[in-house]
Amino acid sequence: MxxxxxxxxxxxxxxxxxxxxxxxxxxxxxxxxxxxxxxxxxxxxxxxxxxxxxxxxxxxxxxxxxxxxxxxxxxxxxxxxxxxxxxxxxxxxxxxxxxxxxxxxxxxxxxxxxxxxxxxQGLTAHYLVTSTWPARKGATALVHAAAGGVGRHLSRLLADSGVRVIGTVSSAEKAGTAAAAGVTEVVVREHGDFAARVRELTDGRGVDVVFDSIGRDTFEAGLGVLARRGTFVLVGAASGPAPALDPQSLAARGSVFLTRPTLxxxxxxxxxxxxxxxxxxxxxxxxxxxxxxxxxxxxxxxxxxxxxxxxxxxxxxxxxxxx
Missing domain, CATH: 3.90.180.10 (Medium-chain alcohol dehydrogenases, catalytic domain)
Incomplete structure (x- = not known):
């Protein structure tokens, strides 16, 4: 063969x-x-x-x-x-x-x-919205790489469940793909500080959950946009492994949760x-x-x-x- x-x-x-x-x-x-x-x-x-x-x-x-x-x-x-x-x-x-x-x-x-x-990709999106962070109406989610395979499935499933989805994409050319997948507000990362834009879109409150498949390049800033007792879901590491983190720092960020689930x-x-x-x-x-x-x-x-x-x-x- x-x-x-x-x-x-x-x-x-x-x-x-x-x-x-x-x-x-x-x-x-x-x-x-x-x-x-x-x-x-x-x-x-x-x-x-x-x-x-x-x-x-x-x-x-x-x-x-x-x-x-x-x-x-x-x-x-x-x-x-x-x-x-x-x-x-x-x-x-x-x-x-x-x-x-x-x-x-x-x-x-x-x-x-x-x-x-x-x-x-479908199984990954499935367990993320049913087991890792059961989607709930009225919540707000940040999905990185929202135009990618898992990102599109995840965004659509979240939106169908009544979750407001803020999605990041790597370039303006991908914005339409993310919007078609149910993303309410599309943030182009190459245009600047995505975290500042997310805080602006949430009136400073932050998001209830972050789904991060990028890793190193978005990890620290993503933790910074979580609302109190929010959940950070590290899905992958397309840009490289996320940096080391002191668990004590999660308390200072608002008693947030960090998880790295796998299929x-x-x-x-x-x-x-x-x-x-x-x-x-x-x-x-x-x-x-x-x-x-x-x-x-x-x-x-x-x-x-x-x-x-x-x-x-x-x-x-x-x-x-x-x-």
Whole structure:
């Protein structure tokens, strides 16, 4: 099979296409022929050496396709079933080994591309607004990168729940995308101090919650716009890891809360994963979640996909097509 391989940590140029042996499913596993593969910042962190992945390795974790082989003890999914996954290492390949209990059934009315586009980002938005900070009518939220994949889903779900959403974007070109996703006030970060603008928009009170997927560049200022007993949710680190913080400083900021949740702790148990995924697919049908694919690349152009993702110019999901 063909796969994308990281021979050493580095920039997008270290992603190269190579022939690898076809995988054989072990106990509790299935092998899936991939129809579409999601490209995520997690893959960038792997490529750069910021995770435990040891080169050489095949990056990627999210995709959708058709089961072609099942290992011992697997009764479901069966050969021929369509499934999606969000946490299977080595997904930048024509064939991927997936734990059977981590394979989500894909409804007939959802394509492989749609499933690979929505699963990881949709599940992330789902647990953020239902578990981490249950959305409540009348509250005010600040969503960074509101035109990005998770940001758009998150903004729309919050707005649908009656939350006022203030969203930041990296450039004026992305303002319309954020507004279409339910953001009430769009703040362009390149135009100046976003924190001052947020305080102005909230008459100095601050926001009830901050969802920050940027990290280093927005962390300190974001903590400063929380209302008393507000919640800061660190979702990611697109600009780099957030700086170290003395927990005592949270008291001085108004007894605020700081959390760094992950999808691993919200969608690992098979029952919880399938329940959340089923609701995400329902939201997709209902229009509460809307898909936007910025670009689709051949497997051999994974390096270009990573470069585009890190450029900050994309507003929708990026996909790889193995065939």
């Amino acid at each position: 063909r796969a994308v391989v990281v021979e050493r940590p580095g920039g997008p140029e270290v992603l190269v296409i190579a022939e690898r042996p076809d995988p054989v499913p072990g106990p509790g596993e299935v092998v899936v022929r991939t129809g579409a593969v999601g490209v995520n910042f997690k893959d960038v962190y792997e490529r750069e050496g910021r995770t435990a992945a040891v080169a050489p390795f095949v990056p990627g974790c999210e995709g959708a396709g058709t089961v072609v082989a099942a290992g011992p003890g697997v009764s479901a999914p069966a050969v021929g079933d369509r499934v999606a996954w969000w946490a299977s290492p080595g997904s930048y390949a024509e064939l991927v080994t997936v734990r059977a209990d981590a394979a989500v059934p894909v409804p007939d009315d959802v394509t492989d591309a749609d499933a690979a586009s929505v699963l990881l 691993v702790d919200h969608a690992t148990e098979p029952e919880e994963l399938r329940a959340r995924a089923a609701e995400v697919f329902d939201w997709l049908r209902e229009g509460r979640i809307r898909l936007s694919v910025s670009n689709t690349y051949p497997l051999a152009e994974a390096a270009r996909a990573h470069a585009d993702l890190q450029s900050g110019r994309t507003t929708g999901k990026l996909l790889l097509r193995p065939s």
